[in-house]
Amino acid sequence: MTLLVEVFLGLALWLVLAALRRLPGTANRLVAIDVLSACALGACVVAAARTGQTAFLDVALGFALIAFVATVCWAHALGAGTPDEEAP
Amino acid sequence: MTALGWALMIVGAALLTVAALGLHRLPDALSRQHAATKAATLALGLMLAGLAVLQPDSAWWIRIGALVVLLAATVPIASHALARAAASRPDTSKPD
Numbered sequence: 001m002t003l004l005v006e007v008f009l010g011l012a013l014w015l016v017l018a019a020l021r022r023l024p025g026t027a028n029r030l031v032a033i034d035v036l037s038a039c040a041l042g043a044c045v046v047a048a049a050r051t052g053q054t055a056f057l058d059v060a061l062g063f064a065l066i067a068f069v070a071t072v073c074w075a076h077a078l079g080a081g082t083p084d085e086e087a088p
Numbered sequence: 089m090t091a092l093g094w095a096l097m098i099v100g101a102a103l104l105t106v107a108a109l110g111l112h113r114l115p116d117a118l119s120r121q122h123a124a125t126k127a128a129t130l131a132l133g134l135m136l137a138g139l140a141v142l143q144p145d146s147a148w149w150i151r152i153g154a155l156v157v158l159l160a161a162t163v164p165i166a167s168h169a170l171a172r173a174a175a176s177r178p179d180t181s182k183p184d
Contacts, residue, residue: 002094008101015108027117027174031124034170035108038128042104045135049097049142057151061158068162075169079176 005046013039030074037067089141096138103131117174125167132159 016039020032041060048056110123133156140152 002098004098005094005101008098008105012101012105012108015105015112019108019111023111023120025117025177027170027177028111028120030173031117031121031170032111034121034166035104035111035124035128038107038132039104041132042101042135045132045139046097046101049093049139052143054147054151057148057155061151061155064155064158064162068166071166072169075166075173078173079169 009039009042009046012042026078030071030078033074034067034071037063037071041067093138093140093142096141097135098138100131100134100136100138103127103134107131118171121167121170121174125163125170129159129163 013036016032016036020029020036023029023032041064044056044060044063048054048060104127107124107127110127111120114120114123136152136156140149
């Protein structure tokens with residue numbers, strides 16, 4: 001019964017990867033990658049619950065920080081516009 | 089108590105699946121961002137709450153609390169930046 005967590009996580013991962021392949025445009029892929037990092041955080045939580053090691057939560061903390069900085073940087077780069085529109 | 093913890097984790101994982109499904113069902117990047125980030129935040133919160141029920145120890149609760157505070161502080165900022173990026177470049181092409 002508790003295997004349902006892994007089943008749902010795998011289903012979410014498959015859906016996100018299918019969206020990453022199917023959807024057009026950079027903004028859509030950025031949203032998909034954001035959900036992908038949420039899936040990775042969920043996998044960290046499940047690993048911590050399965051093994052009983054708190055180290056997986058430390059990994060999740062670091063990964064959450066890195067995913068946040070990466071998302072904000074990419075979104076800012078996207079919002080700044082394409083380089084051929086305006087010269088710096 | 090163990091059943092409650094695993095039930096919370098299962099509901100959280102199912103909600104993450106719903107967030108991933110929203111990427112397919114919604115029409116454009118702005119509404120996809122709207123569905124995905126909010127649902128993923130609640131899903132991670134539910135999974136962490138289930139973990140806190142499963143592991144009755146203060147060493148876990150400190151880390152879980154730090155993670156929840158970090159997620160609650162960073163995910164709205166990231167989703168706001170994503171929404172600005174999605175609104176600033178409307179996608180003209182359609183999914184197949």
